Amino acid sequence: MISMFGLTGGLALLIILTIRGMNLFIAAPLCALIVAVSSNIPLISGEESFVTLYMSGFSGFIAAWFFMFLLGAIFGKFMEDTGAADSVARWIIDKLGFKQAVLAVVLACAILTYGGVSLFVVAFSVYPMALSLFKDANLPRRFIPATLAFGSVTFTMTSAGSPEIQNWIPIKYLGTSPFAAWEVSLVVAVFMATFGYWWLKRMIGRAVKNGEQFDVRAEDPKVAVRDYPHPITGILPLIIVLALSFYLHDSMAQLALIVALSGGVLSLMIINFQHFHNLSAAVNAGTTGALVAIGNTAAVVGFGSIAKHTDAFQQTVEIMTQIPGNELIGAAIAVSVIAGLTGSASGGQAIVLPLVGPHYVDQGVQPEQLHRIVSISSGALDSLPHNGYVVTTIRAICKETHKAAYPAMAALTVVVPLIGLCIAIALFSLF
Template sequence: MSYIGLFGGLALLVWMTMRGTNLLIAGPLSALFVAIFSSMSFFPQLATQGEASYVSAYMDGFTSFLSSWFFMFLLGAIFGKLMGDCGAAESISRFIISKVGASNAAFGIVLACAILTYGGVSLFIVAFAVYPMAVSLFQEANLPRRFIPAAMGFGSSTFTMTSAGSVEIQNWIPMKYLGTSPYAGWGVSAIVAIVMIVLGSVWLKRMLRQAVANGESFQVRDNDPVPMSEELPSFVTSLAPLIIVLAVSFLCHTWLEESALIVALLAGIIATLALHYRRFSNLGGAFSEGAVGALLAIANTCAVVGFGTVAKATPAFASVVDTMTSLPGSPLIGAAVAVTAIAGLTGSASGGLAIALPLIAPHYLGSGVNPDALHRVSSIASGALDSLPHNGYVVTTIRVISGETHKDAYSAFGKLTVVVPILGVLLAIALFILL
């Protein structure tokens, strides 16, 4: 019965998300399904001593993630909003796209998203900032617009999000449990990132070519966004805040560990204000919208982390984790499977890491696994099944920003953000074993 609840709850979460249900509703309801089939008490007052209840387990997961990562989400969203409002994000995107040309429109979108996310701009903000240019470029090249979410997702949530040196939290969460740095396993990380870029870009271009050959073309919509028409800041001054974020995170990570991300993002905000202060028409509004965006983003993540925490309290989950950590072969395989599966259950890379690592890190570190290898494999693995249809970023990018449906857009999105990272984590494991 507990297995039925665990996998049935995940199926319900995916189904509700595909139907457009808000994650703040879908998460608790799916977790309740899990709790009922595992005979879990509803209220803590009804649970026996030492036994988890649905309400306490869900809220423990929700609030724990909120308290650990709120400032990172807040500063990241504000930084991204400021970069967007002053035109810096668009300046970077236009510069890159102008260099690659319309014939490589999709790759230009991938590259623009990659630079912005690696520099610390929130995935959600990047999607909002790059989408207008993506529409314009796809229209110029007469490419089917249903592939825009896939291009943005591949550039934002795969090789940059989980690579060494990235200031996205998926690269920083393992530090808390493994005592590593954000540059852990950088050599293997660089090789994996290059392979993922090449593989994903070739695959995306092939899918576009096949779609065009089948008669698909760009369809104009009345509500299509228009890129900013006023003069934009230069590429150099636009890129400077991203470089500052990366530099500060590098200088501070040794003594501040994951808290260095707060300092780095704050430095990026200050740099953006100093370099572009004359370009803000509503500075207070930018801060307010960034704060609201941060709350929405972290609330959606907390909602699925809460689901994962309820799932973690069930007998079925304990059995699944025990099976994963007992897999034959390299311990890195078991770690990758565990992180990937839990990220898939929660629909969140960061949520999956926050749940999985406290469970598996002591086991693997105690058996002598290289912490740097475990950090990099876990980080890359978190970026695979997290991009299932119920992921908050997937829903936002496909439906809210791009105005597409999962039926039309998710096939390409899933291939690039699920299959490619899975191949990436397999390559990472092989390299760590051989090198």
Template sequence: MRVFAEDAQCLGEDEVLISAIGLAGALILLIWMTVRGVNILLAGPVAAAIVAWTSGLAWLPPLATEGAPDFATAYMKGFTGFFGDWFLMFLLGAIFGEVMSASGAAASVAHWVVRKIGICHAVLAVVAACAILTYGGVSVFIVGFAVYPLAVHLFREADMPRRFIPGALCFGSVTFTMTSAGSPEIQNLIPMQYLGTDAYAGWQVSLVVAVMMAGLGYFLLDRMVKRAVARGERFESRPGDDVSSADRHLPHPLLCILPLVAVLGVFMLFQYPQAIAGLAALLPRESLGKWALIVALGAGTAIAVLIGLRSRGAMPAAFSRGATGAVVAITNTCAVVGFGAVASLSPAFQAALDAVQHMPGDPLIGAAIAVTVIAGLTGSASGGQSIALPLLAPGYLAMGADPSQLHRTVAIASGALDSLPHNGYVVTTIRAICGETHRDAYPAVGLLTVVVPTIGLVLAIALFAIS
């Protein structure tokens, strides 16, 4: 019996080792395929199939023993589960961004930021324009497309190398704004349904961390650009750079800010309905949670349409592009969520998850490590949260972890390793929007969207520990 037990233990260790090799190999392949331009809807299932093969999962439900998981069911459950939970938010967010763009509101706000900051601070102007639009509820994908023409103009006037434009766009969109308290981006909303918190959870620490990330990231980006210029790098023009019409009529920037204010205001109102006593009869008694964003984006879209009445002929096409863009964006994320769902069934993943759950010390550290690693595996901040939180949240809450602290820690953690080269937004920004290569642009993107948020995560955990 003793020999049999030892053999079984060795077999288990061998299974975990083979599974770990397959998981690491699948991740490397996923990154390689996405960098090489393979569609994530193809790369995701292929990489997930390798994980399933090395983990001993059956390929199809009829081939699996009763009650055992299989590759096809696990992948599609992860894919469709995320789609069902977040499609309406993606849809309204994409439509809102397209309407802001079609009405000229997004360009007007960006131009206003540029005029106030000045051409001598071109990098800061690009980052600030992205930050304002992102925190105003515009999808990060839409922000990249909206600000890129202005970034080209600024970098040309300042004669700075254009390979840093993706870094500026990504830094302003997916770091100190995306995961901060009050942000209407879904990376800040997903923890609410698992932790019973609101979008402003841990706002005091979040404010400190956001200021630190903004300051450090801008310092590093500005330093990289200046060093490149000192080495002789200059702006290189390309055909099609001037994609915006110089004589286009743009609404007044103060009017254009109203849809952004409406998104944040309505979102806050339905998060805290009890705060407005006079409207108690018209508002629900309890917070709407993540569904408050649907109401907020609907209100913001309606105001943006009114502001863009001069461009009303472009609105049907904008709604159509928004709907199409929403499907593309969410299915790209679903593809990596499906990969993560299969990966979560592998013996290597289960062993790692067990180690994290039984890690001694602060539960915030365990949650941060788990979400960071899973977000890196899936290449998606929202995907990492959607996989990790259902597994980890009940246990950590039972251990007495503060929900608000856990919310903020998880949100910030999801925005670190998610920006590895295979991340959908990174690939879209570098290649589709800016026309750069990973070799030229990703070093800056990686430093600003991986290293800086990781430092912010460490700071957040430290601040929560002493609070």
């Protein structure tokens, strides 16, 4: 009982401190310490001590993602410093008009995500263009994180055919394909895309009517009009990243992103070398941004590493995987809850699937249906305030606060996927 109070209390405190803007290098270990003490985890001594478990999660995430964060941040800074992002943004505004600025950002994120580019990298890559588009259209910049997230972690991340890991983990346990239950997936994806975009536009429109505008900050990139390169010089590197990631994904898995981003960075340097204002400053800024982003995310991953080793977490997993009634509803609840506790969609799947997958299949549940439900449900409650992608996008990339940016992001990345999940369960139940 004490362990359960510690786990839920520690998670609640982490969410509260994150929303209030406390430094995650302090907040995450502090909350993890509360969870560890309440579960009688040794603080220092032993292979499963607080220090060992927390740092294994922290360092493991950095080891797995460092080069992707580094190259992604440098790519974004190069897009800013050369003026390529501004050039692409102005071209889009000229062709589509100011009213389509939000749509342009959503589509850019969706194309890159469905093309296999990591969610974190998409945020780094598209943010400079999003900033320029929102500036030119005079839209409140606090909606940029929600716009980036909507195009990345909703209708593309968990849809049939998506190369993102959230659509591939079930294959290992269920023997399905990435296109499992594609008919229902298509319906849900279309709903999430149309309803989510309508809601996003409504929120932004309401803010504009209330007098909100784009607020220029001192750290925003400043590029003179005469320095703008041709728009194609900003589009081509993005295409190179997308193409390399798409074609190398199957053979190189996550390493394909390193090659893809390296190609994007090199192509930007070659094509726009004469447009750099300060190459060394851009590299330094990108490196610093990458360290802050990956550090914040790793701090939260460390909390999840402690949480997974508590008795309360194991009890929660056991309870969630034995929910009576409709098996698809049980699987959806189990994955959603565990993903919320760990702050990770892939983590929720990897923990729950080995337990519920064979059990539900033996009871007659179609593997394709279970695959799609698990995939969609993993992309809802995982986007709570302490989620690594949420923290990185809001704080490290967009330089916003949770208080300002998270409500819109929660609407699009938690509420919309939950409604989509309900639609999927209903369709599977009817047909």
